[in-house]
Structure formats: C-alpha cells, structure tokens
Amino acid sequence: MLKIENLHASVGGKPILKGVDLEVNAGEVHAVMGPNGSGKSTLAYVLSGRDGYEVTKGSVTYAGKDLLAMPPELRAAEGVFLGFQYPVAIPGVSNVYFLKAAVNAIRKHRGEPPLDAIEFLKLVRERSKLVELDPELAKRQVNVGFSGGEKKRNEIFQLAMLEPKLAILDETDSGLDIDALKIVSKGVNAVRGPERAMIVITHYQRLLDHIVPDFVHVLIDGRIVKSGDRTLALQLEEEGYAEVRSEAV
C-alpha cells in the first residue's frame, strides 16, 4: 500500500530525514519509535503533505500513485489520515459542521453521494461511542476547551468517521493518563482491519501494550536503524535508544 524509498526531507534548509525506507501493506500496523528530534513527526508531516517540509530526495508511492505530488486534501481523499500530536483548536467552527464537510468532500472524491443530515448524525452517534466521546462534545467548536484526552479521542473519532486506508498516528499517547490511553487504544483497535494500515509513531513502548504492532521500526537521526517485531519495542524499553544507536553504527 505504502512504499517509502530513500526519503530525504529538510525543514527550513535543515536535513531531518536522511534516507528512510519503509513498506507498509494493508492490514499491517507499524510502530515507528525514536528519541526526540529523530524525525518522527517530520515523517508524519511529509506523508500528509504539510507546507514547509521539503522532500529533497527519494519517493513515496501510495496505492501505486506518487503521494508526494498530491496536495494534503487529495491525500486525505485518497485515504491517508494524520492523527495530530497537537490537535488544533478552531474557534468558530463546530466539530460536526467541519466533519460533515470533510466526510462529504471525501465521499465526493470517491464518487459517493453526500450523507444527508440524518445519516450523518447516525454515524456520529455510532462512531463517537468507539472512543466514549460525549456526542455533545461533537457539537462544540473544534477542540476548543477540550482536555488533552478529549482532543486525542476526537482525533480517533475523526479517524473512525473518515474511514481512511492508511492512518498515521503521531504520538497519540502524548499527554494521556493511563485511563485515557486505554480508551484511545480501544478506539484504534476497533478500527483495525484487513483493509486498513496504520503507522503508529511513539516515543514510548507503553502505547504498544495496548495497540499491538505487527512491526516495530527504530528511527534515529533521520534513518530507520533497526526493524523487528513487537519484541523490539520491549527491548528498547529495557535498554533505551542509546543501545540501539550504538548497535546500528
């Protein structure tokens, strides 16, 4: 589904990604772990098309297409979803209003008719349950006055509403207490499926106790230095990144 080859990217002229290779197939969950500043979030932003992240070398092929040539909205329409590390508050825009516009923009791209108000609200009720998000919260302004946990649940709620093929979750565990982490993980697990791939970016192995990955990759200094199964995450937890770093050299 996704093939990243020798990806180099800079931010403000400073090289951050220095040759990332990664292949993700439908149904797989890949964890990308790494210390601060290793390029984890840059990888998420490059894949979702944020301005200011300049690809200097390499390629990303998604469902047979050149992902890097697409604007962010087209990537979303083609089924790429980014769960933000820091979800943005948007005063004046209600969650429901915004999500309806997003759902129908993506449906339009797929050649499907727009959902009417009743179908849409039915879907909201159904999917908000997955992350125990109060449906009243869905009516509020996007992330305005939401707690850290509510913001992250709102991200996974949006994931469930938009039904992407590839979900990239950028440090979804950051800022969550253990209860919130369990709820968010439960929501993520509920939307796992054979057609859907996920890249779960995290600093800590803790999240991976709840969202069990098929593969774990260690990103250090802009390169994937080691890949393995979930036991690699446990090893990282025991030994820290320094050990892997020295092994890789």
Add this chain to the structure above:
Amino acid sequence: MADRLHDNALIAALERAPSGGPAWLDALRDEASRTVRESGLPGRKTEAWRFTPVGDLVALPFEQAPAPAPATTGRRAPETAPGGRPGDDGTWRLRVEGGRPRLDLAGAAPAGVVVRSIAEVLAAPDDPLAAPLREHLGRLAPATHFSALNTALFEDGVVLHLAKGASAAAPVHLVYAPASSATDGPPTVAYPRVLVLAEQGSRLTLVESFPAGSASPDGPSCGDEPAGESAPRHLDNLVTELVLGPGARVDHIRVHEAPDFVISRTIVREARDAHYTSRVVSLAGALMRADLHVLLDGPGAECELDGAYVAGGRDKLDHHTLVEHRSPHCTSRQNYRGVLDDKALGVFDGIVIVHRDAQKTEAHQENRNLLLSASATVHTKPHLEIDADDVICTHGATVGSLDEDQLFYLRARGLDEATARAILTYAFVRSVVDDIGLQPLRDRLARALLHRMPEGEALEEMTA
C-alpha cells in the same frame, strides 16, 4: 477659507436650511450651521477623520433628496404595501426614504412602542412627545461636522417612545433608502434622524439597515454584488440618538449592505442599570463611516459593542467607538472583527474614557483583523484614557492572516484549500452575527456573511 472642505455642495445647502420650526430647534440648527461652517467638513488633518477619505464625497454636487410623492395621508396602507409589510426576518419594518419615514406605507406599530414622524410632532405643540423631543433631540453630545450638518438640515425623522416598563412586541426595523424618485438625476443626500426614548425598565430591539438594493422597495438582498461597480450616487448622513432610562434595555442591530456613502453617528446615554447592546454588521460601502458614542451615566450601566466588517473591492468601512465611563460600577465590552480583501480599507478607532469618579469600572476592548490581500489596508487604534484608579481595563488589537496550523488541519481532513480558507474566514467574524438574538435576522445575516466569503456558496451547500 475657500477650500473644498468649506466650499462644497453639502455646506452650500446650509443657505437653504429649514427654519420656522419651534424656537429651540431653530437655535439648535443655527448653532449647528455655525459649527460646520467654521470647521468645514473633516479632512485628513482632523485627527478623528485621518483615515476616512471624504475626498470623493466633497467633490459631488449633492442635492437634498426631494420629498417622496405623498401617499394617502391619514390612512394606513394595507399590510402588503411595499416597505411597510412585516419583514420576512420577523421585524416590523418602516421604510425611511430620503430621510422621511413612510408611516403611510407601514402597518400599525408593534404594541408597546409609539412610532412617530419627527416633523409631525414638531408641527403639533400639544403633542405628548413634543416636550421629550425638545428635551433630548441634539442634546446628548455636541454636534460636529457631519452630525452638525444633519442637525441643521434634517427635515423629518423618527421618534420611538417606550413608556415606563413597556416592551416592544416586535423589533422595530428602520430601512434607509434613497427617495424612490432618486434613481437618476444629480447625486442625492438624505439626513435621516432618529430619536429613541426608552423610559425606565422598557425594552426594545431596534434594527437599522442600509440594504444592498436600496432603490428597490423589496428590501435587502444577500449583498453578494461587489461594491463599486457603478459610481455611488447617494449619501445617507444619519444621526441616531438613544436615551435609556434606569434599567432600560435596548438591543441595537445595524446592517450596512448599501454600496453607497453612509455616514452615521449614534449617541447613546444610559441611566443607572441600563443595558445597551450594539451589533454592527458591515458588508459593503463606497465609504461607510459609523461613529458610536456611548455615555454610561448611571451606576451599573452596561454596554456591549460588537462589530463585524467584511470589505472587498474598494469598500471603505470605518468604525469609530467612544465609550465614556462617567459613573462607578459600569461595564463596557467591545469586540470588533474585520476581514479585508482586494483593495479594501478597514478602520477601527476605539476610545474608552474612564472619568475620575468612575471607580470599579470594567472596560474591555478588542479589535482583530484578517487581511486576505496584500493590497487591503487596515488601521486599528484602540485607545484607553483612565482617570480613575480602581478599574479593570483591557484592550488589544491584532492584524494578521489565516493561521497556517488551522489551515493544514482542515486540509489534512480532506477540505480543499479554498474551502478551508473560507471556513476559517467565516469562523473569524461569525460570532458577532451568532450573538444576534433575533433568529430570522441572524440566519439572513449569517447567509449574507457567508456569501461575502470567497467560496461561500460552495460552503453553504456542503454544510447545508
């Protein structure tokens, strides 16, 4: 002095100023005439008018709007008559053509409020409103420049009176329009004048609008026509005065959608515990200048002044507020939001004065602007003058562009860039409209606001 600010059609008209009214009014008019002859019209050297380009105005050979063809006097036209029918926005409408209220075209005023023509009251010394008119008309604050021209030259206007404890059964909606005969010929000027007397504990919602299709009696359209397509030919120079008795509440909504010249001054005096709200929505104007002056004159008086302006093309939308805290324990809140595109000009100039005795004042003032084009201009000047020491005052102004984080968030969810920009722009200004209590009017204004956004129609469709 023979410069254009002193020698122009507007000032020349003072030669023909009305007289022969009651003596107090003649004296008021004489004084106003003298004031404006001496000062001339305000130019760039007049501080409060520094950013208001009146150049286009003073060059035009304005003639005062002729009286509308008299309708059947003494008889109310049927409810279906143009201009007087109950509006589709839930308000009781009164058309003010060339400064003259067309009560002949309007149905009966809502219960709880007396609506009269100023000229009629002046002509009848025994009228119960004659004394209050004499007491308050032109007395709230000294007339200057354009408001002095209005005082010297107005021929008619509207008095609204709410007796103690009265509550108007429906919002009163004054729709300002050129006299219907003024669609060709020389440029016209009108001097509408409004006096609202809201006695103790009374309650009124007042809407004043300058509709886009002002020559048509069908009232406002959605305002999606860009301003400035044809040269503006009409000036409304309006003065609205409101006197709020103790505990009175007036919700005042002002809508500017006319592509012409509109210069207005609103003066409000609030007694103890009165509450005044102003929501100004400005969507067009070759030159729209609105001055709003609030006097908090009794303990516990409050005012909320909100404004949303969306200017495109060569619109010039200019809002000035002056709030004077003259008593202790008063509260004022101001929140003006502007969106400026193309070559438009926006101005917010807000002054809060806290007088020496006005302890325990709370005053907040905020102005935020969004610039969508490099050729658009905004001047923002929030200003506090505080002579008391036990007060809470805040003020702030920002000028910026759309937030890149918000923009990316929306695009990453599948909204194309133009739509995402439209959503964020609309979100920036909509709060002012959302706060309008009158639902049909709120919905209409929300639509009008949406249609002023780039991609607004697509947005409405998508989220309908």
